[in-house]
Structures are given as structure tokens and as C-alpha cells.
Amino acid sequence: MWKVSQCISMVLLAGLSITDIHSRRIPVIVLISGxxxxxxxxxxxAKEDVFVLAGGIGVGLLFLLVSRVTREGMGYGDSWTILILGIYLGLWKLLEVLLAAFLFLGIAAIICLSLKKISREYKLPFIPFLAAGYLFSILTGGMNG
Structure with missing residues (x-):
């Protein structure tokens, strides 16, 4: 059974996905609110264990650093969304979501490149894959407990 917080999070990730696909920009006010x-x-x-929470925040901060170092090779909005998920989920659940998201992203990239729908320089929006990873984790029971 879905929890209310999971439903709210899924709706927000879906909305952010639509915004990311259409405008490639996430409004800062939405990220601050998140x-x-x-x-x-x-x-x-939730009152998650402090170390698990700190780990989730650390992963989010690491992605923000990657965005900075790569000059937004991975956008700040994507990384900030990962930080928000890290605060919300904690370390282990965040890593589960990221694993699924990167798997889905890799599959989509391979398919698009194989069909010559995109070039190697094309940047796929990442938040839709985060949403898919989050949904996958919920549906497979990884978010229970």
C-alpha cells in the first residue's frame, strides 16, 4: 500500500519531469520548497537515523559538486533534486532509486543512439529517470519500512 508521502513525492517528481522535459529548467522556488x-x-x-540521513545528504552534495565541476554536464536542478531525495529518503533508499534511474537512463540512451534519434552530445533530461527509479523502488517493495 502506498503511503501518503510516497504519493505526494511521486506527483511532485512527475511534475518536475514534465518541466524538465519541456523547459530543461527547474524553478529555484520549487527546489527550495522541496x-x-x-x-x-x-x-x-520520518525521524530517520542521523547517519543514514547524513549519507543521503552527502550523496546529494556530491552530485552538486559533480554539476559544478562538469559545468552542468549534469544540471544543477537534477543534482538539487537528488539532494532533496537524499534528505527525504536517506542514503540506502536514495542509492536504490539512483541505481534504477541510471539503469533506465542507460537503456534509453542505448535505444535512442541505436535508432539514431539522438547524437552522442545530446543531453537527456534526468529527472524523468529519477521519477521512474523512485516508482520502480516503490513497486518492487524497496521503499517499505
Whole structure:
């Protein structure tokens, strides 16, 4: 059974996916709001272990650093969304979502390149794959508990 927080998160990730696909930009106010909501969720509802929470935040900060070093090879909005998910999910659940997301991204890239729909320089929007990874984790039971 889906939890209310999972439904809300899935709707938000779907909305961010649509925005990422169409405009390739995520509004900063949405990201700030997401950060605040995830922090409030952790403080008042989830109360995740501090080390697991710190690990999730660390992964998000690592992705922000990658965005900075690669001059947005991976966009700041994508990395900031990973940070929000890290605060919301903690380390282990975030890594599960990222594993699925990168797997789906790799499959999509291989298919698009094979069909010559995109060039090697094309940048696929990543948030839709995060949403798919999150959904996959929920449906396979990885988000229980």
C-alpha cells in the first residue's frame, strides 16, 4: 500500500519531469520548497537515523559538486533534486532509486543512439529517470519500512 508521502513525492517528481522535459529548467522556488518540505518531513514525521540521513545528504552534495565541476554536464536542478531525495529518503533508499534511474537512463540512451534519434552530445533530461527509479523502488517493495 502506498503511503501518503510516497504519493505526494511521486506527483511532485512527475511534475518536475514534465518541466524538465519541456523547459530543461527547474524553478529555484520549487527546489527550495522541496528542500524545506523534505527537512520538515524528516524532523516531524520520518525521524530517520542521523547517519543514514547524513549519507543521503552527502550523496546529494556530491552530485552538486559533480554539476559544478562538469559545468552542468549534469544540471544543477537534477543534482538539487537528488539532494532533496537524499534528505527525504536517506542514503540506502536514495542509492536504490539512483541505481534504477541510471539503469533506465542507460537503456534509453542505448535505444535512442541505436535508432539514431539522438547524437552522442545530446543531453537527456534526468529527472524523468529519477521519477521512474523512485516508482520502480516503490513497486518492487524497496521503499517499505
Amino acid at each position: 528542500n524545506l518540505a523534505a527537512l520538515c518531513y524528516q524532523i516531524y514525521i
